[in-house]
Amino acid sequence: MTDDLTRLTVKEAHRLLRLGSVSAADMVTAHVERIERLDPHVKAYLRFTPELWEKQAAEADRLIHEGESRPLLGIPIAIKDVLCVRGVETTAGSQILKGFRPPYTATAVQRLFDAGALMLGVTNCDEFAMGSSTENSSYFPTRNPWDLERVPGGSSGGSAAAVAAGEAMIALGTDTGGSIRQPAALCGVVGMKPTYGRVSRYGLIAFASSLDQVGPFARSVDDAAVVLSLMSGFDPLDATSSERPGMEVLNNYGAGVKGMRLGVPREYYDVKGIEPGVKAAIDAALAVLRMQGAETVDVSLPHTDYGLAAYYIIAPAECSSNLARFDGVRYGLSEVDAPNITEQYLETRRKGFGGEVLRRVMLGTYALSSGYYDAYYLKAQKVRTLIKRDFDEAFKKCDAIVSATSPTVAFPLGAKTQDPLSMYLCDVLTLGGNLAGLPGISVPCGTSDGLPVGLQVLAPQWGENVALRVARAYEEASQVTAQVADVV
């Protein structure tokens, strides 16, 4: 019986809690038991937060008893290790932040707490969110709940795996080049990246500031939509956050796809390296959407081939600057007894940063340095304009763009760790959405060789409701919903 509580969607759990058939404390117990059983295999979590869940569950039960209703009252959630929570060790998957306890809580997390959510723990991720497999975590790799020998995707692999394994009902991730959508696809759950500026980045440990966004993982489109709407909206602590009302992400999103035009970019459909099984699942999904009354139209994103190159200049350039603060002076790992400050910097950063972080900081420093700025950084920003214009043109012909989220299903651990470029190619279908600031969702659309495949829906800026509408219509018509993996 208690195990069943870990298979619920938010909507279902909310009803049971409101009726009083289960308590928030029961909700926690069920999840903690499942975590204890499965997480030693999956390794989705880095840390647990009993001090929070005990307090939050007691408070939730009190409020329920008093008849108060909040959208996430008693709902257990997990938080990616890049989102700061006051007093909770937050390390961005890195040794350099070991022991760091922020004196503030990320706005996105705080809004979920205010809605009644209970925090179970901190989930694993690639170090500073740099990676597509969670193997770049400086602690340990997370496993895919559907096949423990395979990766869960990344960088938010711990969050995706936790939701897929029934170890959390909702999890938060961040998406800089695909880090929510790709692991959602590989783990068979729903994951959404909002429009840049929709959700406050305050308290999100920055990887690439002009690309990063916070978003939810869930086991249904409805759940993702509700959580996103709660996190959205202006935050005075983030100058790049939008003043548009957060609730607009729900506008009309249940209306179905009848009459909608869905663009299929040929550069995405036939992307190099796409697996036949993935392509077949996408073809089937397009057929389902057409049966629901949508029209699929060919569109083109001609600069797709340049997206990865532009992304791997802009993101490292920003990260090289964002990571300069990890100097061992005010927090984190420090070689404070070095003979001089230069030695302290060098030793602290060499010991504290993993290989992928070092690679990107080097790359970004190079791209910004005098003499190379125009050829690399400025050029990449101009190509970013071209990529954005590609999407603007495409959206003149369609309401939303549909494609595979990832060209492949989950790959074996270690398959790409020696070849950074092959790892980077995991994000080829998702990073365009970050460069153009678009909202995008990945929704499960069947399997290939028994492993989940994700359907990506991209919409114009501020069109979360459009992306959610397509995803929800597909979910409803296909009866393909996120399942809970039983792992062992």
Next chain:
Amino acid sequence: MSSTWEIVIGMEVHVQPRTRSKMFCGCAIGELGDPPNTHVCEVCLGLPGVLPVPNKAAVEACLKTALALGCEIPRHTKFDRKNYMYPDLPKGYQISQYDLPMSVNGHLEVGGHKVRIRRVHLEEDTGKLVHAGDKLHKAWESYVDLNRAGVPLMEIVTEPDIRSADQARDYAMELRTLLRTIGASEADMEKGQLRAEPNVSIRRQGSEELGVKTELKNINSFRALHRAILFEVDRHRQVLESGGTVVQETRGWSEAEQRTFSQRSKELAEDYRYFPEPDIPPLELDPPWIERLREALPEMPAPRRERLVRAHGLPASDVAVIGADRELADLFEGAVATGAAAKQVANWIVGEVAPTGKLPSAANLGELVKLVTDGSITRDQGREVLAESVETGRTPAEIVAEHGFQQVSDESELRVLAQAVIDANPKAAADFRGGKKQAMQALMAELRKRAPQANPRAANEVLIRLLS
């Protein structure tokens, strides 16, 4: 100074705009001497995950300064990151402005000489390092206080238009007056609210080429600015005349030793890797906003000083004091408008008001000056009345009435009083009659002891008449 050399100086001045909170976070601006790390938060400490939000008052102070300097304000501006690692720079980059500053191409007139302003932009201050221990000792270490980190700074950069140490000092003083006039900054050099960093070079008279420059730092007063430049010019001359070359570097001014010393030359090698600050959207400088700021600007110091001379006939020494401070100039013109004599008002402001820094209302000062000028009260009484008026805000007339300060000028009353004094001091009276003019002092002193409110000039006349 050899006449064959020409001095060329450009100035970079950092000014702390008048704000209550820091540039990108809500921390209050601390005072010198506050305990370390007590005006800091997650943003100015550069903790991970936090974001800067620019302070509107700092932006407006910078725009007002730019407008007062006659700068062009572009339609858009943005912030950039200047990347370098140093323990007083928490984020590993300073948020500054690079290729789209808040304003360009202004000028400031200094003693009839036009100094062109290249740019005025906004940035954030760094923290403070305190060094401890012996340089030779192994345990040498430093301590970091981030109270100043993130305090807003305007950077005002001139073209190399300044030609002497005097002019450099006058430029800085004129800039201070302007900043105070428009309310953009307190611009107190001792408090570090105005930091002048001259770039000094010299070249052969008639040469068009610029010489190698050195940048001077650690200058804490106008006097130090003047002396540091004189020292540095002399040093350049000696180096060049002995066949050497000046090294481009940053040099610090030592107040104790009255000389400059090399701080770092490696700065040249630093590559700051500027790029647009992705955490702050670009700023649209809407023309209506700029126009509102422009219209709200008070009269600039230079035309005002001209008017003080032209309309009120004040001498240069008075203008130097009154024209240097907008509040004093307002007080002067306000008091004169009540009908008080301009020169008398100026004397009272320069002699009594400016040294205390406590300002009466213009109406009260005008009234006071009139009371003194028409002989109703003495100058000494006037000082007392002024102090009390500033303290309580009451009018001089009220205070005079209450204290009985009103001078007695009535001839018949004074004659009774004077006769009484003569009767009581027969020796002094006889001395005076015998030709000892100084004896009058003793008689006047006695009279004023008996009747402080007596009009001294009138009483003196009555005494002389009675004794002759």
Next chain:
Amino acid sequence: MLARLGIEPGDEAYYAEQLSGILEHIDRLQQLDTEHIPPTAQVVEVASRLREDEPRPSLTQEEALANAPAAVNGFFRVPSIQEET
């Protein structure tokens, strides 16, 4: 090295090889003519976000130093800033 990373001599070749592969891929950007294309630094149109000049409480000194690797008398402590060249 600008980035202050402290790469060990033995690892330099390893990183150089990986980076050259990435740079080779990145060089395809040079094929595009972008002379008349404006750069995109920020992707959504949000502008002029200013905050009112209102102070809010700072952290206490204790909170400010809570995560510090080394603190002395309210200061963060760092090693000598004299660089040995």
